[in-house]
Amino acid sequence: MHPRRSAQEVLLCDLCETVPLPSHCELCNINLCVNCAVKHLSDSSKRHNVVPFLHRKSTPNYPKCPDHADKHCEIYCEKCGVPVCSTCALFGKHKGHDVSDILEKFSAKTESLQKDLEELETRIYPRYKEMASNVETEKAKLETKYGKLTTDADEQGEILHREITAIVNRQKSAIAEMKTKHLDELNKNTEEITQKMAELKQIMSDLKSILKSNDVSLTSTYKSRNSQFRTLPPKVRVTLPSFSPQKINKGQLNEMFGSLSPLSINTEHGDTMKSAEAVSSPPVKPLLDEPRVTATIDTGYRPLYSVSCLSEDQVWTCGDNETMKLLNLQSKLLTSKQTKSGNGPWDIAVTRDGDLVYTDYYDNTINLIKNKQIQTVITLQGWRPRNVCCTAGNDLLVTMYSDDEEQYKVVRYSGSTEKQSIQFDDQGRPLYSSNSYYKYLSENRNLDICVADYEASAVVVVNQSGKLRFRYTGHPSNTEQSFIPVGITTDSQSHILTADIVNDRIHILDQDGQFLRYIHCHLESPLGLCVDIRDNLFVAELDTAKVKKIQYL
Numbered sequence: 001m002h003p004r005r006s007a008q009e010v011l012l013c014d015l016c017e018t019v020p021l022p023s024h025c026e027l028c029n030i031n032l033c034v035n036c037a038v039k040h041l042s043d044s045s046k047r048h049n050v051v052p053f054l055h056r057k058s059t060p061n062y063p064k065c066p067d068h069a070d071k072h073c074e075i076y077c078e079k080c081g082v083p084v085c086s087t088c089a090l091f092g093k094h095k096g097h098d099v100s101d102i103l104e105k106f107s108a109k110t111e112s113l114q115k116d117l118e119e120l121e122t123r124i125y126p127r128y129k130e131m132a133s134n135v136e137t138e139k140a141k142l143e144t145k146y147g148k149l150t151t152d153a154d155e156q157g158e159i160l161h162r163e164i165t166a167i168v169n170r171q172k173s174a175i176a177e178m179k180t181k182h183l184d185e186l187n188k189n190t191e192e193i194t195q196k197m198a199e200l201k202q203i204m205s206d207l208k209s210i211l212k213s214n215d216v217s218l219t220s221t222y223k224s225r226n227s228q229f230r231t232l233p234p235k236v237r238v239t240l241p242s243f244s245p246q247k248i249n250k251g252q253l254n255e256m257f258g259s260l261s262p263l264s265i266n267t268e269h270g271d272t273m274k275s276a277e278a279v280s281s282p283p284v285k286p287l288l289d290e291p292r293v294t295a296t297i298d299t300g301y302r303p304l305y306s307v308s309c310l311s312e313d314q315v316w317t318c319g320d321n322e323t324m325k326l327l328n329l330q331s332k333l334l335t336s337k338q339t340k341s342g343n344g345p346w347d348i349a350v351t352r353d354g355d356l357v358y359t360d361y362y363d364n365t366i367n368l369i370k371n372k373q374i375q376t377v378i379t380l381q382g383w384r385p386r387n388v389c390c391t392a393g394n395d396l397l398v399t400m401y402s403d404d405e406e407q408y409k410v411v412r413y414s415g416s417t418e419k420q421s422i423q424f425d426d427q428g429r430p431l432y433s434s435n436s437y438y439k440y441l442s443e444n445r446n447l448d449i450c451v452a453d454y455e456a457s458a459v460v461v462v463n464q465s466g467k468l469r470f471r472y473t474g475h476p477s478n479t480e481q482s483f484i485p486v487g488i489t490t491d492s493q494s495h496i497l498t499a500d501i502v503n504d505r506i507h508i509l510d511q512d513g514q515f516l517r518y519i520h521c522h523l524e525s526p527l528g529l530c531v532d533i534r535d536n537l538f539v540a541e542l543d544t545a546k547v548k549k550i551q552y553l
Helices: 034-041 086-090 102-213 216-220 225-229 252-258
Strands: 023-025 030-032 049-051 075-077 082-084 098-099 237-240 243-245 258-260 264-269 292-298 304-309 316-319 323-328 333-338 347-350 358-360 365-370 373-379 384-390 396-402 407-414 417-422 442-443 447-455 458-462 468-472 486-492 496-499 505-509 515-520 524-531 536-540 546-553
Touching: 023 034, 023 216, 034 049, 075 102, 075 396, 082 216, 082 358, 082 417, 086 264, 098 252, 102 225, 102 237, 216 546, 243 536, 264 358, 304 347, 304 546, 358 384, 365 384, 396 442, 442 486, 447 486, 447 496, 458 486, 458 496, 496 524, 505 524
Parallel strands: 304 524, 347 384, 486 524
Antiparallel strands: 023 030, 023 049, 075 082, 075 098, 237 264, 243 258, 292 546, 304 316, 316 323, 323 333, 347 358, 358 365, 365 373, 384 396, 396 407, 407 417, 442 447, 447 458, 458 468, 486 496, 496 505, 505 515, 524 536, 536 546
């Protein structure tokens, strides 16, 4: 339609613009009245195809050539990325360039637009909408959650009467301030998501308009923006404060009333559409000044090597023979299983499904015990498996030793498929010592891989991609005593715990390798370590063959 005409006006002849049109030339893609159609057919230089207007074919709207007014752009220049006419392609500035059929390019671009629109409508926009709904739901729960905190403060305040009125008011003020900050952060999150949703709506509307227009120029020059939106906006993670009432002591009312934990607001990078949702932050658990042993399990081995938690009161153990034992806190044997080869297992780990994995160093295999049946899931060639752990994603991480090259590496397996091998740093130097002895390992909550390197006297920590983050070689102030790390584990607070077998203690580090404190608890030659879902620490003592359960948080 002529640009000066509205959609409600009668279609007129494109040549004389006065008479209602009955015809259409499919070659020239113009609308014609009767008189103009006769004159148009008299042009013998072209094979015009004039048909009744209602019977015209739906053809693409070829753009006019800017350099040749009588030409339409029916060719696509691959080098310049624009539609061109045949004259430009053969004799003009696009001569010698690679070209293709404009209809093929138009068809491919149309298909790309359709796919973008489908992804926006069915995947991306619904996720943004879901995020906005979740934030609104969390905002709706604020009154209840913060109201509970206020009620707790009121109840404690009533016990202390007028003497602690000022303290109660301060606590309420702190709660209100935290609530305001919490709500502000969620409102900011909502605003950002809403803005992105508005952009997405506009893009989807534009794509629909392009598709509906059948315009080759618009279609061929379209640039997709979908990649900008596949990564969702940052997600706000707020750790809700908790109220901790204390027993009343009138001499220390301010201290004994209780305190609010700080409002923790963290903005996480948005997930891509392919990745899993981030796990919510755990409640903060401070370290105890005096860790204590809550249970002691006599395993019967001499010596004892490893321990792995099946539950809070059941642990798998392995030691100096081919039998692996499942014991409860009272040292009762619940079940046992012998290795397939008759060799002693080097290490054990419990999977997320509750199955047992063990490494057979002499048989070069990694085995899974499921439903009381042993399956050999991995058989190594030229490498011998040492220690093993199970990750949050239910992969296996295995330290292994090469007899031929005297090298160590960490390998990640998904089932029996090798997914990752970690052996060298950015300069090509070995990350781990070549000694073939203990190399216990654990995955931290932030997905770091932590290895206790016995010979190197260091805890070696790399990130998820295998890049070295740091090495911990003992407390900086301790220069006289040697540091010999063996067993290693991590907890819900992203602490790294490693057994110092020579000095009979456990080192607790934060996720960045900063020393926090020791656990002593009269340990004797601590070797294997694990934690249960409540962050109780289980320590396998090499010489006493006892497993000690320790509360340290």
